[in-house]
Amino acid sequence: MKNTIFAAVAIQAAGVLSLNSTAVAECGALGVMETSQLPAHVDANAVRKCVDHPLALTKLDQPLAKRECRFDSKFGCTNGYCWRRCGRSPDSGEWCWTAWNSGMGNWITCLNSWQCNFNLTSHGGCGFSFWGRDCKSCGCSC
Structure with missing residues (x-):
């Protein structure tokens, strides 16, 4: 069971890193928006x-x-x-x-x-x- 949980967390982390590298490649010199600390009135999605x-x-x-x-x-x-x-x-x-x-x-x-x-x-x-x-x-x- 612990291995399954560890694998799920690792797969999710890899997905997040993949999304970020895709954004970096797509945006290039325009920079990637940071969404970790948005004001409450902003829709993160x-x-x-x-x-x-x-x-x-x-x-x-x-x-x-x-x-x-x-x-x-x-x-x-x-x-x-x-x-x-x-x-x-x-x-x-x-x-x-x-x-x-x-x-x-x-x-x-x-x-x-x-x-x-x-x-x-x-x-x-x-x-x-x-x-x-x-x-x-x-x-x-x-």
């Missing part, structure tokens, strides 16, 4: 796999300090992903990529800007990583 935004590997999304401010619209769709203006004042031009699940879920996708015009407080938020330092494209800035 709906956390995205990769930390950074897919466009973080392109010139479209540079680290926060280098982002251009957006003054033309309050929301939009760029290369298939939603963004919204945010920040301390409505006219600051600061913006963020949006994500479901309080900002920790999948990045919100779109075909046009009007699909990005919704109430973020009930659907999602600015892209967020519990360890924000790991996500160069998360947060609100320009």
Whole structure:
């Protein structure tokens, strides 16, 4: 009986390690989201796999300090992903990529800007990583 329990634990551990190595391979430079200490309001089953935004590997999304401010619209769709203006004042031009699940879920996708015009407080938020330092494209800035 003890051998059976030991084997079951070993198989489960191998599965977890395999999932993590798959995520590392899939995410690469985007990093893998850590889900062990999530805030209570975040659904652990709906956390995205990769930390950074897919466009973080392109010139479209540079680290926060280098982002251009957006003054033309309050929301939009760029290369298939939603963004919204945010920040301390409505006219600051600061913006963020949006994500479901309080900002920790999948990045919100779109075909046009009007699909990005919704109430973020009930659907999602600015892209967020519990360890924000790991996500160069998360947060609100320009």
